[in-house]
Amino acid sequence: MLILSVGKLFSQQQNLPLNREFNLVNQKVFNAFGNNVHTSFQPINQSFVRLDSIFGISKSEKNIYLANISKTEKKPRNFFKWMYRSAFYENFMVVDTGNFYLTIDPLLNIEVGKDDYSGNFNPKLDNANTTITDYTLSKNTRGVIVRGNVGEKFSFETSFYENQMTLPSYFSAYANSTGVVQGQGRWKRFKTNGYDFASSSANISYSPAKFINFQLGSGKNFVGDGYRSLLLSDFSFNYPYLKITTTFGKKNKFQYTKLNASLSSITRREEGSTAEQLFVRKSMSVHYLSWLAAKWLNIGLFESTLWKTEDSTGTLPYQFQQLNPIIGVNTITTITDDANHSNIGLNMKIKLPFKLVLYNQLVYDGNQYEKTSGYQVGMKYFEIKNLTLQAEYNRMINQYNTTFEPQLEQFTNYNESLTHPFGDNFTEIVGIINYKYKRLFFEFKGILAERMNLTTPIKTTVFQSHIGYLINPKNNMSLTLGIKERFDKQNGNIYNGVDYFYVGFSTNLRNLYDDF
Numbered sequence: 209m210l211i212l213s214v215g216k217l218f219s220q221q222q223n224l225p226l227n228r229e230f231n232l233v234n235q236k237v238f239n240a241f242g243n244n245v246h247t248s249f250q251p252i253n254q255s256f257v258r259l260d261s262i263f264g265i266s267k268s269e270k271n272i273y274l275a276n277i278s279k280t281e282k283k284p285r286n287f288f289k290w291m292y293r294s295a296f297y298e299n300f301m302v303v304d305t306g307n308f309y310l311t312i313d314p315l316l317n318i319e320v321g322k323d324d325y326s327g328n329f330n331p332k333l334d335n336a337n338t339t340i341t342d343y344t345l346s347k348n349t350r351g352v353i354v355r356g357n358v359g360e361k362f363s364f365e366t367s368f369y370e371n372q373m374t375l376p377s378y379f380s381a382y383a384n385s386t387g388v389v390q391g392q393g394r395w396k397r398f399k400t401n402g403y404d405f406a407s408s409s410a411n412i413s414y415s416p417a418k419f420i421n422f423q424l425g426s427g428k429n430f431v432g433d434g435y436r437s438l439l440l441s442d443f444s445f446n447y448p449y450l451k452i453t454t455t456f457g458k459k460n461k462f463q464y465t466k467l468n469a470s471l472s473s474i475t476r477r478e479e480g481s482t483a484e485q486l487f488v489r490k491s492m493s494v495h496y497l498s499w500l501a502a503k504w505l506n507i508g509l510f511e512s513t514l515w516k517t518e519d520s521t522g523t524l525p526y527q528f529q530q531l532n533p534i535i536g537v538n539t540i541t542t543i544t545d546d547a548n549h550s551n552i553g554l555n556m557k558i559k560l561p562f563k564l565v566l567y568n569q570l571v572y573d574g575n576q577y578e579k580t581s582g583y584q585v586g587m588k589y590f591e592i593k594n595l596t597l598q599a600e601y602n603r604m605i606n607q608y609n610t611t612f613e614p615q616l617e618q619f620t621n622y623n624e625s626l627t628h629p630f631g632d633n634f635t636e637i638v639g640i641i642n643y644k645y646k647r648l649f650f651e652f653k654g655i656l657a658e659r660m661n662l663t664t665p666i667k668t669t670v671f672q673s674h675i676g677y678l679i680n681p682k683n684n685m686s687l688t689l690g691i692k693e694r695f696d697k698q699n700g701n702i703y704n705g706v707d708y709f710y711v712g713f714s715t716n717l718r719n720l721y722d723d724f
Contacts, residue, residue, distance in 0.1 A: 221363035221413040221421065222355060223251035224275070225717040226428060226442055228435065229651065230684050232642055233273035236590045237262050239557075239565050246463040246498045248508050248555050249453070250430040250442075253423075255415045256455060256463070264563065266593040268646045272681045280311065280682060299682050307359055313683040314715065315351030315369060320344070321710025323376060345708060348372045353683070353717065365425075366410035367717075374402045378694065378704040379722065386623040387474050391428075391720055393445045393622060394474060409446050420454040428718075429467060431496060431510060432555055433567040434586045434600050435638050436628050439510045439553045440494060442719050444624035447471055461501075466533055467494035471621040477518075491515040491527075492619075492626075495535035498555075508555035510571075513538040514619060516547040549575035551619065563590035571604075571627075575617065580606045580632050596642040604632040629724035634659035647678040649686075655723050667697040670723045688712045692722070 224231060238245040238252075242260045245252075254275075262270060280298040283290045294300050299311035323343035351369040358364075371392065375383060380401070382390060389395050389405050398404035411425025427449070428442035449469040456462050469492045476485040494512045501507055515530055517523065527548075532538060539550040553571040560566065569584040586600035619626045630636070636657040643650045655670040674690030688711070695705035 221253065221255050221361065221415050222365060223253050226251040226430060227717055227719055230716065232596050233265060233269045234275055236265060237274060239559060240264060241503055241559060244459060244500050248431060248433050248498055249465045249496050253413065253421050253453065255421055269594060269644065272647060273644060296680055310356040313353050315353055315367060317347050317349035317712065317714040319347035319710050319712035321708050324707045324709065345376060346374050361415050363413040368408045370406045372398045372402055372404050376706040376708055378706060388445060388622050388624060391443055391445060407446060419456060423451040425449060432569055433557045434584055435598060435640065436600065436602050438569050438571045438582045438584050438602065438604065438627050439555065440512060441627050443629050443721055444626055445622040447621050461499060463498040465496045468530060474623055488518050491517050491530055493530045493538065497535055504559045506557040509535060510553035510555060511535050511539055511550060513542060513550040514548060514617065516617065547617065578606055580604060594644050598640040600638040602628060602636040604628060604634055606632040629721055630657065630659050649678060650675045653723060664698055670694045672723060684716045686714060686716065688714065
């Protein structure tokens with residue numbers, strides 16, 4: 209009965225939220241020896257999750273944190289009981305006619321904190337380059353997410369966020385230099401030193417058979433089993449995409465994913481006389497083959513190709529090779545191409561006894577301007593109930609250390625890297641501790657990184673921790689108290705520092721990276 213109930217949790221076509229902390233228990237179960245789940249192309253669609261066992265997790269992990277977007281219970285007619293269930297146990301609003309199922313939930317991130325750093329760091333600047341002396345920081349995010357199932361084969365989801373924020377000094381510098389807030393799109397000035405921006409995402413999901421799923425939407429994707437990805441990450445802003453995923457072989461040992469995406473710069477097209485001309489765009493196609501070679505071994509082959517769709521003459525003819533479904537063909541045909549080029553990579557995961565998971569990535573990117581290679585090694589430890597430990601090492605090397613690669617030939621979207629936030633020429637060590645007990649949760653994260661600029665290395669140190677209480681497991685709404693410490697060090701001088709103490713009330717259904 210327990211196994212059957214787990215199977216029902218994943219009978220829909222919706223994606224699990226692309227949020228690491230939300231999915232910690234899901235990942236713990238997916239990576240158990242008795243379960244064969246393809247975990248390295250995310251977000252994971254529920255229709256491809258088939259579990260044989262959920263043993264080895266605590267009762268609270270199972271009841272509160274495991275795959276918590278299954279159907280909500282029917283709510284009582286009494287208004288006060290309805291509000292209680294909506295606030296602490298179920299989706300806020302539900303429509304359930306049997307064949308049609310719809311949920312609506314608020315999206316919030318209300319946060320206020322104080323930057324108490326007193327070292328010698330670069331001050332926050334507004335557009336007039338005047339120094340801002342108010343170091344009170346805040347976030348004000350409001351939005352809504354709507355999910356729906358029509359029958360057993362069709363699902364949809366849409367979300368919208370409206371934001372006003374006052375950012376730490378190093379994020380202000382990042383936003384001012386790139387024109388975007390990390391992973392959240394373009395901004396406009398809010399009051400004296402704040403940022404105003406909005407974002408939205410959506411997808412429709414259709415599974416005509418158990419072995420195949422089609423998705424059309426705008427959002428993010430992630431390839432890998434680590435905290436970072438050197439192949440494709442969810443760091444940059446949302447982009448339109450078409451994704452086809454299929455499984456085949458005995459017990460679905462193989463999973464093949466084909467992704468086509470339209471990427472954007474934030475450079476306006478030259479033609480036209482208004483300030484709101486369309487942005488110059490490019491395209492990306494991704495192939496990923498995942499093979500569950502053994503109960504303890506998962507091997508993934510990765511290929512992504514960047515296609516130039518515009519130049520100074522305007523829009524180029526459509527290259528139908530973007531639709532090629534076979535992995536490896538694009539790499540071979542773009543080896544000598546001056547405009548289009550491919551990344552190739554390997555993703556591997558090994559499951560050892562005592563719930564220890566080892567993972568690694570290898571990546572190579574070569575074009576006419578530069579040659580970049582990198583690797584990742586990491587481990588996750590799940591043996592202790594309620595606890596997850598993770599450690600990871602990342603390194604990327606640019607052979608020529610060039611800076612003049614044209615923007616339309618870089619693996620970027622909205623001026624942000626499609627892989628690691630640092631781009632290339634860096635080394636990084638990441639350590640993360642997560643603990644969940646009933647509705648209480650705790651996280652500590654430490655990051656040490658060294659990246660190269662044109663002259664000297666910059667050493668970045670990040671320490672973050674938070675403790676919180678999960679209010680509602682359906683939408684991951686929580687109260688959080690946390691601290692963030694970050695600074696850069698170059699030639700012995702410390703700058704871009706922040707000591708940020710904050711309290712927040714938020715709905716956490718996506719990854720937003722502020723640790724680079």
